[in-house]
Amino acid sequence: MPLSKDQQAEIDAQRATSQSTLRATAPGMEKHLYTAHPVLDHGFVRVIDYMGDDNAITQAARVSYGKGTKSVQNDEGLIRYLMRHWHSTPFEMCEIKLHVKLPVFVARQWIRHRTANVNEYSARYSILDREFYIPAPDALNAQSVINNQGRGEALSGEEAQRVLKYLTDDAMRCYDHYEEMISDEGQQGLARELARMNLPANIYTQWYWKVDLHNLLHFLRLRADAHAQYEIRVYADAICKITADWVPYAYKAFEDYRMGGANLSATALDCVRRMLKGEAVTQETSGMSKGEWREFEGVIG
Ligand SMILES: Cc1cc2nc3c(=O)[nH]c(=O)nc-3n(C[C@H](O)[C@H](O)[C@H](O)COP(=O)(O)OP(=O)(O)OC[C@H]3O[C@@H](n4cnc5c(N)ncnc54)[C@H](O)[C@@H]3O)c2cc1C
Secondary structure: OOOOHHHHHHHHHHHHOOOOOOOOOOHHHHOOEOOEEEEOOOEEEEEEEEEOOHHHHHHHHHOOOOOOOOOHHHHHHHHHHHHHOOOOHHHHHOEEEEEEEEEHHHHHHHOOOOOOEEEEOOOOOOOOOOOEOOOOHHHOEEEOOOOOOOEEEEOOHHHHHHHHHHHHHHHHHHHHHHHHHHOOOOOOOOOHHHHHHHOOOOEEEEEEEEEEHHHHHHHHHHHOOOOOOHHHHHHHHHHHHHHHHHOHHHHHHHHHHHHOOOOOOHHHHHHHHHHHOOOOOOHHHHOOOHHHHHHHHHHHO
């Protein structure tokens, strides 16, 4: 369970109170505020706060005094223009603050994104919960044979059961020892900051993560991508849905130009031009390496 009854009650109480404000609010985002969207077996993503909306982007781009909206179509067109031309600072005018509960090994990948502000639950000060990520059977895959940094088919039969048992048993045994070591019953009790080193990387941690929209989209571009590890991708997917409701025009432009678009090198672009003129370009005549050519074929279909 991602949330206890008390935690859910706190969220409900927070959602039951509201304040009037002169600040811009995004109706699509209001429905997400404080709500925990479950991810993996014990994790979640929830919006704690946000600043700005689609209009804040165009307002900043035009450096306008008021709402700045010329017309809805104009605003969407401007946002698409900004995205297309990598004019990124107007997107930095929007911010989002998330509360995320995630396994430590996912947090290690996530924290590589240095442009956010983070405050993590302190396992020096507090005792970690007995909560470990144990993959669902369809997410328990064999090592990929074509990609060293990836996974292949789901494990099956006796092997899948054995692996699941190891993951569960090892986690429980480590946690039992953790609890035993920090206990002060009949002993001094090991410091929590030391006892935690016994815990495996699938234990859950939590943090508040605040980032501007430009850097959020960069994070989503990398982590909602098929090449990202499944366990971080599901968090990115959940945040994508929230972002689509928060800044619909910006998200649509992001989907079009970044997620759905592709970058082509000058060599690749030259190949496209040669192909359009009717030339049967091959990897050998393309000027690209085998890897580049494979990826190029993936882009042009
Ligand atoms: C599929 C995948 C596989 C990966 N594999 C590995 C791996 O095997 N090993 C590994 O170590 N990492 C790996 N990474 C992490 C990757 O190398 C980046 O560290 C991570 O994606 C964060 O990207 P970023 O630096 O662009 O993001 P952010 O830290 O959010 O930075 C955003 C942008 O700000 C700028 N910036 C921020 N800080 C600095 C700085 N100090 N100096 C210069 N520019 C800065 C850069 O332009 C950067 O692109 C992987 C990432 C992905 C998505």
